[in-house]
Amino acid sequence: MRQPVEFGLDTFGDVTVDDEGVRLSDAQTIRNVVAQAVRADEVGLQFFGVGEHHRREFAVSSPEIVLAAAAAQTRDIHLGTSVTVxxxxxxxxxxxxxxxxxxxSNGRAEVTLGRGSFVESFPLFGYDLADYEVLFEEKLELxxxxxxxxxxxxQGSKRAALERADVFPKTEHGIRAWVGVGGSPESVVRTARYGYGLMLAIIGGPAAQxxxxVDLFRRxxxxxxxESQPIGIHSPGHLAPTDEEAWEQLYPALKANRDAIGAERGWPPYNRMQFQRDIGPGGAVYAGSPARVAEKIADTLRTLDADRFDLKFSNGxxxxxxxxxxxxxxxxxxVPRVRELLA
Known part of the structure; x- marks a missing residue:
């Protein structure tokens, strides 16, 4: 029988501002991430994920250290990455x-592996971007x-070969591992080939696409x-008591994030019209009151027959x-509303 749907949270450790609009230090941002993991555990969520980045907008470059700090202050919640490059x-x-x-963490570690939508880590650690595909393929296999x-x-082409190498420490029950996929069939098939869970990063457009x-992965x-492997969904969003509060809090933060990244990638400035599309029924942003967001999440879970939904709650x-x-x-x-709707 299928296990109940799990609900988690993801953060990239976005560097935020205080009430006066002053940028927080990276150190304070990291301490805040640990506090957020503690709150997630207190409200009964199943997973808390921290992404790896190496750029100004994000404070976390070593997720495992942040997660270890969170492990010391939590009891039940699983802790992992979203993603590890x-x-x-x-x-x-x-x-x-x-x-x-x-x-x-007493058996609560998970890892989500990815190629990296940001590529700052490649020159930083001495890798050639021309090897982008082969590096991921070989390391995923290993x-x-x-x-x-x-x-x-x-044996591969980009790393020293291993001959009956035994690696320590051993775990007590293994490590749950996923691959983050943005939407290419080749990535889905590769994830299935090695028997990982599939984490779909849905950050634009309708979930139905x-x-x-999902069907390709299971085939x-x-x-x-x-054996059957879990399918998860990672999408951005934000909650407040009312729709209007959530939208007014989220829009300027999301715009700051999209515009900073878009300036590098040639995107036009983010605007209110795009925001309305994103938070609407066909958009990938789950923002609003609890009732609105619960209905949208339940619809997505039914559409994709997924096993977990992770809300990317940090936004610029x-x-x-x-x-x-x-x-x-x-x-x-x-989460209680979604469970009722799915039941």
């Missing part, structure tokens, strides 16, 4: 770090073997002889206080 990391060291996190926690013999990827798992310069209130509403009001 595997292409510019070493799979052996990555496994060791997460096995250690799994130990200190990490899948490491997860079996047996001696590994492996991803249904073919591919069968074709590769793997949105304040820590607004995010803490959003977490509380998500856990205490949205």
């Amino acid at each position: 595997l292409s510019s990391d070493d799979p052996v060291r990555l496994y060791e770090r997460f096995a250690t996190l799994d130990a200190v 990490f899948a073997q490491l997860l079996a926690e047996r001696p590994v013999t492996w 991803f249904r073919p990827f 591919s798992l069968d074709a590769f002889g793997h 310069t949105l304040s820590h206080e607004h995010m803490m209130r959003s977490i509380e509403l998500y856990g205490t009001e949205v």
Whole structure:
């Protein structure tokens, strides 16, 4: 039988501002992320994910350290990444770090692997962007073997070969691993080939457009002889007691974030019309009152037959206080409503 749907939160550790609009320090932002994880645990959520970035807008470059701090202050919530940039990391060291996190959290560690939609880590750690695809393919294969926690013999073109290498520490029950996918069929099939869970990053357009990827993933798992693997959804959003409050809090923060990134990528400035499309029924932003957001999440979960929904609750310069209130509403009001609607 299918397990009940899980509900989680994701943050990239966006550097925020205080009530006077003054930018917080990176250090304070990181401490706030730990406090947000504690609040998520208190309101009964199943997962808290922290993304890895290496640029000015985001404070977290070492998610595992932040998650270890959160593990010391939480009891039940699973802790993981959203995502780890595997292409510019070493799979052996990555496994060791997460096995250690799994130990200190008493079996609550998860990892979501990605190629990286931001590429600052490649030159930072000495990787050639021309190797973008082959780095991810080879490291994904190696990490899948490491997860079996047996001696590994492996050879690729971008890393030293391994001959019956045994890696420590061992975990007590294994590590749950996902691959973050933005919407290419090749990525979906690759995720199924290695038997990872599929985390769909739906950050634009209607969720229904991803249904073919869900079906492809399940067919591919069968074709590769793997057992069923979970399917998750990662999408941005924000909660407040009323729709108007949520939208007025979110829009300037989201605009600041989109415009900063868009200036590098050639996007036009974000505007109110685009925001209205994003928060509407066919958009990928889950913002508004608990009732509105619950209905939209339930519709998405039904459409995609997914196993988990992670709300990306940090959005640009949105304040820590607004995010803490959003977490509380998500856990205490949205999740129970969604469960009722799905039932």
